[in-house]
Amino acid sequence: MTKILIIGGVAGGASAAARARRLSEDAEIIMFERGPYISFANCGLPYHIGGDIEQRDALLLQTPESFKARFNVDVRVMNEVVSINRQDKTLTIRNLNTQENYQESYDKLVLSPGASPIVPPIPGIQNSRTFSLRNIPDMDKIIASIEHNQPKHATVVGGGFIGIEMAEALIQRGINTSLVELSQQVMAPVDSEMAAPLHQEMQHHGVDLRLGVALEAVFPSQQQAADELASVDEQGLELRLSNGDLLETELLIMAIGVKPETSLARQANLNIGELGGIQVNSQLQTSDPDIYAVGDAIEDPEFVTGDAALIPLAGPANRQGRMVANNIFGAGEHYKRSQGTAICKIFDLAVASTGLNEKTLQRKGLAYEKVYVHAASHAGYYPGAHPINLKLLFNPANGAILGAQAVGKDGVDKRIDVIAVAQRAGLTVFDLQDLELTYAPPFGSAKDVVNQAGFVAANSIQGDTRLCHSDEINQPSAEQLVLDVRNPEELEKLGAIPGAVNIPVDQLRERINELPKDKEILVYCMVGLRGNVAYRQLVNHGFKAKNLTGGYKTWLAAKA
Amino acid sequence: MTKILIIGGVAGGASAAARARRLSEDAEIIMFERGPYISFANCGLPYHIGGDIEQRDALLLQTPESFKARFNVDVRVMNEVVSINRQDKTLTIRNLNTQENYQESYDKLVLSPGASPIVPPIPGIQNSRTFSLRNIPDMDKIIASIEHNQPKHATVVGGGFIGIEMAEALIQRGINTSLVELSQQVMAPVDSEMAAPLHQEMQHHGVDLRLGVALEAVFPSQQQAADELASVDEQGLELRLSNGDLLETELLIMAIGVKPETSLARQANLNIGELGGIQVNSQLQTSDPDIYAVGDAIEDPEFVTGDAALIPLAGPANRQGRMVANNIFGAGEHYKRSQGTAICKIFDLAVASTGLNEKTLQRKGLAYEKVYVHAASHAGYYPGAHPINLKLLFNPANGAILGAQAVGKDGVDKRIDVIAVAQRAGLTVFDLQDLELTYAPPFGSAKDVVNQAGFVAANSIQGDTRLCHSDEINQPSAEQLVLDVRNPEELEKLGAIPGAVNIPVDQLRERINELPKDKEILVYCMVGLRGNVAYRQLVNHGFKAKNLTGGYKTWLAAKA
The missing domain is CATH 3.50.50.60 (FAD/NAD(P)-binding domain)
Structure with a gap:
C-alpha cells in the first residue's frame, strides 16, 4: 500500500x-x-472583489x-x-x-x-491598508477593508494579470484607481506595441495609469511622520513614487509578481x-x-x-x-515543454499570448521575423464584428512558429488557441494558411485572421513580400521613399507617417511614374492589405519596395 | 503575357x-x-432576409x-x-x-x-411562391415576396445550413415557419444525438419541425385543382407531405441541398x-x-x-x-485534404463539426471509438458559462483523431477549431490532453473541454476506463447491472435509465458490497465524470465495469 x-x-x-x-x-x-x-478558484478572486462573481461560495x-x-x-x-x-x-x-x-x-x-506574492522592502509597506491577493483570506481582507473604509481611491502596484484584474475590480466597485507599473507597459507577456491598446482601454475606463514609475515609500496620509503609521487605519496612505509624485490613496494592492x-x-x-x-x-x-x-x-x-x-x-x-x-503508479509519463499560453480580460478587451514574445527573442538572440494582421473577429458584414490585432513571430528560415499575441474584444482566445495548437504540433506559418477553421458569418471569416497571418508570413519567407517595420519607416534613408496608399480622407482623419507621399492604391497604376525608380519605396496602408497590393504592383513594375506589416494601425501602436 | x-x-x-x-x-x-x-457575401444572404444584416449593400x-x-x-x-x-x-x-x-x-x-440548388421534380413546385437561395437575385425575390404577400406562414424544405438559417430568418420576421426534413435529423454533418438539442432549440423558438417527412406535391391553397396554379399568387400554397399531412403555407423555400x-x-x-x-x-x-x-x-x-x-x-x-x-504562375502547390470544418448558428446555439462523423465511419467500415464530454464554456463560477456538448471520434488503435462535433451557446467554434488544427497536424487524442489553451475564468477552464475529451479518450485506449454507450446500457444482458451514481434528487427531477440501481458516488465505498461481483456494472452519472470516479472504485475493488461516456445527458439525446 x-x-x-x-x-x-x-x-x-x-x-x-x-x-x-x-x-x-x-x-x-x-x-x-x-x-x-x-x-x-484562485483565478476567480478578483472577480468576486469586483462583483462579477456574486457568491463567495x-x-x-x-x-x-x-x-x-x-x-x-x-x-x-x-x-x-x-x-x-x-x-x-x-x-x-x-x-x-x-x-x-x-x-x-x-x-x-x-x-x-x-508561489507567493513578491513584497518588496519598501519603507512603510507593512500597514493595515496594504494587501496582496493570492488566496481566499487575502480576498476577504481586501473586501473587509473596502467595506469598512469605503475608500474613494485605491492604488494597484504592478500591471500583470492580477494587477490589471484588480484595477478593473476596483473601478467596478466605483473606486478611483491608480495603477503604478515600473516598466513602460502593462502585461509583460506581450510586446509594447500590443500593450498600447490595453493602456488606452484602461484609461478609457478611468484607470489612472502611471507607467515607468516605481513605488518608493508609503506614509500615513497627510504627510505625517513615518513613525505614526498607526494612523493609517483612520487616514489612509500617501505614496511616494520614483518620479517624485505623491499619491494619496486609501487602499494599496501590491501585485508586482x-x-x-x-x-x-x-x-x-x-x-x-x-x-x-x-x-x-x-x-x-x-x-x-x-x-x-x-x-x-x-x-x-x-x-x-x-x-x-x-x-x-x-x-x-x-x-x-x-x-x-x-x-x-508507474506510468513513466514525460512532461512536455510549456508554451505559457495565457489570456487576460481588460475591461472590454482581451489580450492573449503563447510562446515567446519579441523582447525575449531579442534577449536570447534568436532569429525571428514578425507580421501583424488586423482583421475582424467575424465577417465584417455581420453585426458585432470587432477588430483583432494579431502579432505572429516566426523563424524566417523555416517558418517555425515562435510565438503569437492578440488583442481585441472578441475571438482573441480562439486565435491564440489555434496558434498554440499549431505551434505545439510543430506546424509552420505555411500550414497556418491551410487551416480549415469553422466559418459562418457570426463566427469567423472564410479567410480567418490566422490564415491571413499565415499568408503574410509565407509571402515574406518566399520572397513574395519584403516587409518593413516601424523603426525602418520612421527613419527612411536618402535612398528610400515612404508611400501612403490610403485615400486622402483617411490621412486627414487619422494622420499619416511624417514625410509620406500619398497615392491611393486604386490610382497607383496610372500614377506609378510619379515614383522614383532609383529609390526603395516603403509602402503602407491602414492594416497592410492594400499596402501589399501596392507593393506587388510596384515590384512587378520593376521598383524596389517593402510593405509595412500591420500598416498605420501597428505604426500608431508602436509609437504610443 | x-x-x-x-x-x-x-x-x-x-x-x-x-x-x-x-x-x-x-x-x-x-x-x-x-x-x-x-x-x-453568399453566406450572409439569410441574415439579410432575417434582418440581422440591415443593409443590402x-x-x-x-x-x-x-x-x-x-x-x-x-x-x-x-x-x-x-x-x-x-x-x-x-x-x-x-x-x-x-x-x-x-x-x-x-x-x-x-x-x-x-453549385446550384437541387430542385426535385415535385409536382407543382414551379410556382411564384417557391424559391431557393443561392445568390443576391434569389434573396431579392424572397424579400419581395415577403413584402408583397405578407405571409403568415412559410415552409422550408431541407434542414441543412441554408434551411436552418432560413427558418431562423423567417421566424425573426415574425412568420410562422415549418421545416420539413426527409431524414430523422437536421444538420447532416453531425450525428443524430448531437442534432437532438438543435431540434429542441428550433422548437423552443417556434419552428414547426417535421422530421422524417418528404414534400410530395404542391397545390394552390384551398385544395383547388392543380391546373389552377395561377391562383397561387393570391392564395398561397397547400403542401402534401409523405405522411399524408396537408400544410397550408404562403411561402416555400427549397433548401434540400x-x-x-x-x-x-x-x-x-x-x-x-x-x-x-x-x-x-x-x-x-x-x-x-x-x-x-x-x-x-x-x-x-x-x-x-x-x-x-x-x-x-x-x-x-x-x-x-x-x-x-x-x-x-508555376508555384506547383498541392491542395491538401479537406476536413470539411463547418459551423451553423441555430438561434442561440451553435453546432460545428470537423472530420468524419459516426454515420460516415460506419458506412465506410472504419474502426472508431467515441467519447462525449459535457463541460462549461468557461469557468463555471464566472457568469455566462454555458454547457458545451463535445463528441470526439478517434481510432481506438492509435488515438488518431477522426472527427469531432460540438453543440452549445458559446465557445463551440473555438473547440472545433482547436480539434481541427490538431487533426490536421496529425496529433492524437493523447496530445489533446496536453494542449495549452488560453485560460482565465471569462474564457475557459484550467482543464478545457478539449483537454477533458483527451483525458477520457486516452483513458479508454490505455484501458484505464472501459466505455459503454447508450445501445449497450439500454439492453443490459443478464450478466450486467446498470448503476446510477447520481444523487436521488437528480433521479427524481430528471429521470433515470430504466432498471438502474442507484448508489450515489459519495456513498459507493461504504455500500460497495450491495453490488454483485459476478456481474458487469454499467455505471453512469449525469455527464460521465462521477461515473468515472465510481468506475475506478469498482475496478480497483475487483468488479468488472464500464462507464457510460457522456452520461445521462448523452443518453437522453440519443433517445430523443
Whole structure:
C-alpha cells in the first residue's frame, strides 16, 4: 500500500490527489494545506472583489469533507508542513489550530506549494491598508477593508494579470484607481506595441495609469511622520513614487509578481534552479526521486528553447498534478515543454499570448521575423464584428512558429488557441494558411485572421513580400521613399507617417511614374492589405519596395 | 503575357483573380459572371432576409469597378460562358444584356462555377411562391415576396445550413415557419444525438419541425385543382407531405441541398467524378492541364480517407482560388485534404463539426471509438458559462483523431477549431490532453473541454476506463447491472435509465458490497465524470465495469 503525502491543496495538489485515488483504492493519501481552504478558484478572486462573481461560495470548489467523500483523501487544512525529513521519509507538520507538531511518513511526496506574492522592502509597506491577493483570506481582507473604509481611491502596484484584474475590480466597485507599473507597459507577456491598446482601454475606463514609475515609500496620509503609521487605519496612505509624485490613496494592492514557494524544498536540500524554482526532471521528480513537485513552485522547460522558465499558470499546474499521480503508479509519463499560453480580460478587451514574445527573442538572440494582421473577429458584414490585432513571430528560415499575441474584444482566445495548437504540433506559418477553421458569418471569416497571418508570413519567407517595420519607416534613408496608399480622407482623419507621399492604391497604376525608380519605396496602408497590393504592383513594375506589416494601425501602436 | 479567363466571380474565382494580379501586372485577366454581382457575401444572404444584416449593400463586397481599379481585372457581369472550346483554347460567351455571343481565347482557364440548388421534380413546385437561395437575385425575390404577400406562414424544405438559417430568418420576421426534413435529423454533418438539442432549440423558438417527412406535391391553397396554379399568387400554397399531412403555407423555400455546377465541364468533356463534381488533381488541374477548377463544383479529397467528397464551403473555395493563381504562375502547390470544418448558428446555439462523423465511419467500415464530454464554456463560477456538448471520434488503435462535433451557446467554434488544427497536424487524442489553451475564468477552464475529451479518450485506449454507450446500457444482458451514481434528487427531477440501481458516488465505498461481483456494472452519472470516479472504485475493488461516456445527458439525446 503506497502512502502519498501532498503538500498544498489547490490546483496541482488537488489534481494529484484525485487522480491518485482513481488509480488506486488502496493508497493512503493525505493532503496538507496550511490555509483554511482547498481547491479554491484562485483565478476567480478578483472577480468576486469586483462583483462579477456574486457568491463567495462559488469560489470554493471542494471542501475537505467533499474530497473525503468523493476521493477518500484525508485533507488536513490549517496544517502546515514545517520540514521534510528525507532521510527517514517523514514530514513534520504543525497543526495551526492546536499549535502542535506531529509527523507523517511517506512513500511518495508531492510538493504543490505554489508561489507567493513578491513584497518588496519598501519603507512603510507593512500597514493595515496594504494587501496582496493570492488566496481566499487575502480576498476577504481586501473586501473587509473596502467595506469598512469605503475608500474613494485605491492604488494597484504592478500591471500583470492580477494587477490589471484588480484595477478593473476596483473601478467596478466605483473606486478611483491608480495603477503604478515600473516598466513602460502593462502585461509583460506581450510586446509594447500590443500593450498600447490595453493602456488606452484602461484609461478609457478611468484607470489612472502611471507607467515607468516605481513605488518608493508609503506614509500615513497627510504627510505625517513615518513613525505614526498607526494612523493609517483612520487616514489612509500617501505614496511616494520614483518620479517624485505623491499619491494619496486609501487602499494599496501590491501585485508586482509572484515567486516560487521553495522554503521547504530548500530546507530539504532539493535542487533549486537559477530562476528560483524547484528543479524537476521530465517525469516531474525533484532531485529526490521519491519527491515530485508541480505547479507555480517549479521551473518548466519553455517550449521554443527548452530553457528553464517560471510559468505560474493554472493549466500546467493541473496537468502536472495529474501526471505526477500517473507517474507515482508507474506510468513513466514525460512532461512536455510549456508554451505559457495565457489570456487576460481588460475591461472590454482581451489580450492573449503563447510562446515567446519579441523582447525575449531579442534577449536570447534568436532569429525571428514578425507580421501583424488586423482583421475582424467575424465577417465584417455581420453585426458585432470587432477588430483583432494579431502579432505572429516566426523563424524566417523555416517558418517555425515562435510565438503569437492578440488583442481585441472578441475571438482573441480562439486565435491564440489555434496558434498554440499549431505551434505545439510543430506546424509552420505555411500550414497556418491551410487551416480549415469553422466559418459562418457570426463566427469567423472564410479567410480567418490566422490564415491571413499565415499568408503574410509565407509571402515574406518566399520572397513574395519584403516587409518593413516601424523603426525602418520612421527613419527612411536618402535612398528610400515612404508611400501612403490610403485615400486622402483617411490621412486627414487619422494622420499619416511624417514625410509620406500619398497615392491611393486604386490610382497607383496610372500614377506609378510619379515614383522614383532609383529609390526603395516603403509602402503602407491602414492594416497592410492594400499596402501589399501596392507593393506587388510596384515590384512587378520593376521598383524596389517593402510593405509595412500591420500598416498605420501597428505604426500608431508602436509609437504610443 | 499570360491570358487568364475565370468563369465565376464569387469566392474562388474572385480570389484567383486578385491573387493572379498580385503575382503579375502583365497578365490579362478576364472574369465572367453570368449574374449581376461578383464577390457577394453568399453566406450572409439569410441574415439579410432575417434582418440581422440591415443593409443590402453590406453584402456586396466588391463591384466590377472596384475590382478593375484595385486589381485591373476585366470583370464582365451578365456574361455567361456557353461553351469551352478546348481545341482552340477559347470560350464562347453570351452577353446577357445584348444577347450576343462572342469569343475569348485563354492560356489558362479557371472554373469557379459553384453549385446550384437541387430542385426535385415535385409536382407543382414551379410556382411564384417557391424559391431557393443561392445568390443576391434569389434573396431579392424572397424579400419581395415577403413584402408583397405578407405571409403568415412559410415552409422550408431541407434542414441543412441554408434551411436552418432560413427558418431562423423567417421566424425573426415574425412568420410562422415549418421545416420539413426527409431524414430523422437536421444538420447532416453531425450525428443524430448531437442534432437532438438543435431540434429542441428550433422548437423552443417556434419552428414547426417535421422530421422524417418528404414534400410530395404542391397545390394552390384551398385544395383547388392543380391546373389552377395561377391562383397561387393570391392564395398561397397547400403542401402534401409523405405522411399524408396537408400544410397550408404562403411561402416555400427549397433548401434540400446543392449539386456541383458541371454543365460547362461536361460539355467540354472534362472528367467528372463519381459524386458528380469536377475531378481535379492535387494542383487543382482538371483533366485538361490548362483548365483549373475550384470551389463547390469540384470533388475534394476528404481528410481521413482521401476519398473524393463534395465540400461546398467558403473557406476551401477561397484558398483553392488563391492556390490556382499561384500554380498558374508555376508555384506547383498541392491542395491538401479537406476536413470539411463547418459551423451553423441555430438561434442561440451553435453546432460545428470537423472530420468524419459516426454515420460516415460506419458506412465506410472504419474502426472508431467515441467519447462525449459535457463541460462549461468557461469557468463555471464566472457568469455566462454555458454547457458545451463535445463528441470526439478517434481510432481506438492509435488515438488518431477522426472527427469531432460540438453543440452549445458559446465557445463551440473555438473547440472545433482547436480539434481541427490538431487533426490536421496529425496529433492524437493523447496530445489533446496536453494542449495549452488560453485560460482565465471569462474564457475557459484550467482543464478545457478539449483537454477533458483527451483525458477520457486516452483513458479508454490505455484501458484505464472501459466505455459503454447508450445501445449497450439500454439492453443490459443478464450478466450486467446498470448503476446510477447520481444523487436521488437528480433521479427524481430528471429521470433515470430504466432498471438502474442507484448508489450515489459519495456513498459507493461504504455500500460497495450491495453490488454483485459476478456481474458487469454499467455505471453512469449525469455527464460521465462521477461515473468515472465510481468506475475506478469498482475496478480497483475487483468488479468488472464500464462507464457510460457522456452520461445521462448523452443518453437522453440519443433517445430523443
